[in-house]
Structure formats: structure tokens, C-alpha cells
Amino acid sequence: MNVLVILNDPPYGSERSYHGLRLALSLSQQSDVELRIFLIGDAVSCAVAGQKPPEGYYHLGRMIGGLVHKGVPIGVCGSCREARGITDERLLPGAHGSSMQELTDWTRWAEKVLVF
Numbered sequence: 001m002n003v004l005v006i007l008n009d010p011p012y013g014s015e016r017s018y019h020g021l022r023l024a025l026s027l028s029q030q031s032d033v034e035l036r037i038f039l040i041g042d043a044v045s046c047a048v049a050g051q052k053p054p055e056g057y058y059h060l061g062r063m064i065g066g067l068v069h070k071g072v073p074i075g076v077c078g079s080c081r082e083a084r085g086i087t088d089e090r091l092l093p094g095a096h097g098s099s100m101q102e103l104t105d106w107t108r109w110a111e112k113v114l115v116f
Helices: 016-027 041-047 060-069 078-083 100-109
Strands: 002-007 034-039 074-077 095-098 112-115
Touching: 002 016, 002 100, 016 034, 016 041, 016 060, 034 041, 034 060, 034 100, 041 060, 041 074, 041 078, 060 074, 074 078, 074 100, 078 095
Parallel strands: 002 034, 002 112, 034 074, 074 095
Antiparallel strands: none
């Protein structure tokens, strides 16, 4: 099954992106699932390298790194990044600058689209 997870919320302050990534990590363990993640709006900050959340707090950068390690593509909306001053160099390894066209292509590819 092809699954696209779209995250909209910032990495911290709301738990929506955290829960979306938790589900994505669980889905990535399923042998019959091919997964893609798209970060849009404030969620683009989830893919910024060098995050230092407080001790004992969830770490979205590590969660994304775990997905990248499993070969899951992580698209980061280009216009949303630019609006927030996030350059390609600031992205976590494995996350890539993306576009609305790629999101369109991934949506057409997906059998299920989950939005957080």
C-alpha cells in the first residue's frame, strides 16, 4: 500500500507533527507499505538540523532521521521554507527541498493520504 503523510504543524508547541511521525515510523515497519512524508507550512521546521529540545522531550529531528534511514523520502515545501528563511543547507540529511508539483505527484501515487 502506498501511503503519503502530510504534516502541517510546527515541530514543538503542538503534538500533531509528533503524532504524525509516530504513525509514520510504525507504518515504515510494515513490509507491505511504501511511505512518503511531505512537510508543509510550519511543519517545514521539523526538518531543520541541529534541533535541541529540552531533556526528556520528543525530538522530531531524530524521528525524521529514523525514517530517512529506512529509505522514506522526506519532501520539504520550497515556498514554505523560503518564507521561513530555511535554506537547503539547514535541512536534515535526507530531507529534500520539494514543491507543490511533487506533492501533487505523490498524492496521485498514494492510495492513502494522511494529514496531520
